[in-house]
Amino acid sequence: MQIDIEGRKSVEALMAGGKRLLEMVAVGLPLLAVLNEMLRLAEELASGCRCGISLIDPDCMKSLRVGAPSFVQDRTEANRNHGNDESGPCDLAASLEAPVIVPDIASETRWSPAWRERSLADGRRACWVAPVLSRTHEVLGSFALYSPTPGNPTPFQRDLMGELAHIVSVAMERAKMDLSLRRSDESFRAIVETTPECVKVITRDGTLLRVNSAGSNLAGSPDPAALVGACFYDFVALEHRDQYVVFNQEICSGKTGFLEFDIITLHGERRHMETHAAPLQSGDGSIVQLGVTRDITARKQAAEQLWKSAALMVKVEQISLSGSFCWRPSSGGISCSEQLYRIYGIEPGARITMDIVTARVHPGDRHIVDNALEQARDGKDLECDYRLLLPDGTVKYVRMQAHATFSSQGQLDYIGAVQDVTERRQSEEALYGLRAELAHVSRVNGLGALSASIAHEINQPLAGIMTNARILVRLLNAEPPNVEGALETAQRTIRDGHRASEVVNRLRAMFRKEVVMTDTVDLGEAAHEVIELLRSEIRRKRIVLQLKMAGDLPPVTGDKVQLQQVILNLLLNAVEAMQGVGDRPRRILVRIDRDDSDDLCVAVTDTGTGFEPENADRLFGAFYTSKREGMGIGLSVSRHIIERHGGRIWATSDERFGATFAFSVPCCACPVLDQDGPGARCQDARAEMGVAMRIPG
Incomplete structure (x- = not known):
């Protein structure tokens, strides 16, 4: 009966230690700290044995061998000697993906005499190794126990090796996931830093959470970090500030938008900007603005100069990059402005027909224009976006809008405009790519936290069930069977089964939302x-x-x-x-x-x-x-x-x-x-x- 009590205490100590190790993994402590704590726990429970861990994952850690403090006092020498000594049975366990048991090192002949001599000189007489495998059976390394006396491991020592090898695999996969997240974040930062546009993330109250180098240079600061925490509203020109505040609040309420406004840099310079913005969920669950902003001061100045030097209709068209037209479907006649000739790449003054216009439409968008022409038969107003493919290979994005009118003779005419929105579309595409990258970073981060949480929650009751089952078998196989102890162990098994069921129910409830029909x-x-x-x-x-x-x-x-x-x-x-x-x-x-x-x-x-x-x-x-x-x-x-x-x-x-x-x-x-x-x-x-x-x- 005394042996059973001691065995139970060891099992309980292993469960408590495993829980502590998984908590260290869940909060993201460094892999080496988790492994060192694991070795300390193993030597406390392994009845005089010493322990070692060998990791062979080149992507995550390149190469790492960790020996318990009891090997030798000098850590540098310990790592070197321990690494050499593990090369035999540890490598075999990893290659076989199965435990390797060496009951007596003195009579072992599978490895070099030098390995045997070093092991015996260090006081190791038996070596028991369990492989460390990922969920996909990828070999990650090995976990070893070294006994000072010859023999085979006890059932508890086998359980100890298997349990700690499993926790090593959990810690390794968490480390690989953290590495993937860091690389993804670095990739995103590289994309943001190399774009020539200002990329910023601001909260509903205007606080700057992130800005790239292009944005800080635009504001007049050489260091992007110096702007983090500042209020972006302070940079907006006073006469545009209220409009921008309303715009930002709409974005942080879930809308997308486009806005032109002026800013005043730290050097007192006034610049005219256009921004495309979209909502983004931050780490704390709040909605913030992700904006791609372009300095269009030069473009605005050029437009103002054209405004002063041309007739009123021509000036509006040139600033907005749009051209006007009039079309009578019954006769096919089309008249248009000079700006429309330039948009379509047609020689000014040439006679324009619908065949010439549709020939400039990109083949991939022909169905969009055909759909608009079908609606024109019913006298409906027209609006559509499509691409132009010019003879020189240039692709333009345009937006067409036309209003249906009827002459005094009842003939249907369309008066409309075509606007070149190529630059705006390019900005939207850049914004779309940045949003997708940020969403990927958020998903990877959320996946890591969720995986660690599930591992932490479900592993404890499952480990308890397996341990109790092994104890139950031993109690029933005893002569005579220990029925009282078996009943108590069975009750603990039922308790752990309920705990596992509760974990699953909580996970299901987390993703379920009851509908309130009100x-x-x-x-x-x-x-x-x-x-x-x-x-x-x-x-x-x-x-x-x-x-x-x-x-x-x-x-x-x-x-x-x-x-x-x-x-x-x-x-x-x-x-x-x-x-x-x-x-x-x-x-x-x-x-x-x-x-x-x-x-x-x-x-x-x-x-x-x-x-x-x-x-x-x-x-x-x-x-x-x-x-x-x-x-x-x-x-x-x-x-x-x-x-x-x-x-x-x-x-x-x-x-x-x-x-x-x-x-x-x-x-x-x-x-x-x-x-x-x-x-x-x-x-x-x-x-x-x-x-x-x-x-x-």
Whole structure:
């Protein structure tokens, strides 16, 4: 009975020590500090044995061998001798990915006599080694116990080696993750520092959190760190300050935007700026502004000079890089300003026809212009963004807007303008890239913290269950069986099982949000807001997005943010489905209407790759995905949200290409859900792809 009590104390000491080591890993202490603490714990529990750790991960630590303090007093000599002595059984355990037991070093012949002599001279008579393996069975090193007497390890010593080898692997993977995060952050800093534009991150109250060298030089400071913590509002010219404060608050509320304003540098110089800004979630969860700002003082001065030297109409056009035109569809006649000739790269004074204009359109955007010309047949106002491909290979981004008018004879005329937005688009692309890099850094950081937390939480009850199971077997195998001790150990096993279950439940609850059905939601307004959020992405992917809503639609009851999350998931899936489409126009139709059950139905139809009809029921299952890099989470979460709103979500695939994803939710006045099937009117969305109202991309 005394042996069992001592064994139990050792197990409890191992569990407590393992918990302490995992806490050190979780808070991010250096790998060497964790390993040294582990060696100290091992020698306390290993009954006179000495310990050593050999790591062979070249990416994380290059080469590291750690010996416990009891080897020799001189640490430099200890590392050198210990490294030489470990080269035999430690390397074998790593190569075999299995434990290596040397019961008697004096009679061991697998390695050189020099290894045997050094080991015996150091007082080591037996050597037991466990490999250190990652979750993917990558060899990371080995963990060794050295006994002063010949023999095999006890069951507890085997458990000790296995448990500590596992903790070494956890610590190593955390160290590799931290290294990856540092490299990612360094890569981001390199991108930011090499861009010629001012890149800044500011809080809602205007405090500068980060600025690159280009930004600090623009402000008149050679050191970016000297500006961190300063208020950016103090640099904005007084007459523009209120406007910029409102602009920054809108960005920190989740919007994107563009603004021109003046700043006063530290040297008292006035500069004219333009900025593209987007919201960004900071480490503490608050929303801050990520802005890319360009000094356009020279451009503004040149524009002002042109304003003074040309006629009024020509001066406006030249400052805004736009040209005006008049088009009569019935005759095909087009008249335009000189600036429009320059934008299209056509010799001034040449006769312009619609064929000449469309010939300048980039082939990848021809469907966008064709869609606008189709709308012109119905006398609708026109607005679209597309690229020009000039004969010399130059690519320009332009925006066209035209207003439909009718002459006294009833003939349809269009009066409009085309603006060159190439520089603005380039700034938007730079902003998009920086946001993606920052999001990646944030995800890696969050993944590291989450992984460490899960390892810390789940490892303790699982280790307890395994240890209790081993003790239970020994107690029952005793002669006679120790039933009382076995019952007590079984109770501890049940307790640890409940602890593991509670950890899983807490992790599930962390990602679950209960819906409170108290708000009245306008689905049309909610869809508009989501489309505005994706406008830049849709434009960048060269997609024509159309929205069609029935009149006098009633509101629904539910959580607006969660319903918008579903719409956002369906739109992003539609965008991704057309990623490689090049043989047909890229179109998305969003339709909102009542279905046959008088519920409100939202349908998203695309011209992408579609899906196999037999997989329709699997699309909304957890972790099922048809995308190579997908996780199978978005549609599963969407189904969960819609079902909690008393609704239904489904998908249909077109025979040729594309798919429709739709959901229906009860109106405020009609809370009962028709479970028999989705409405027919939403399923007809694909037939109306070409006649819906267009949302400018």
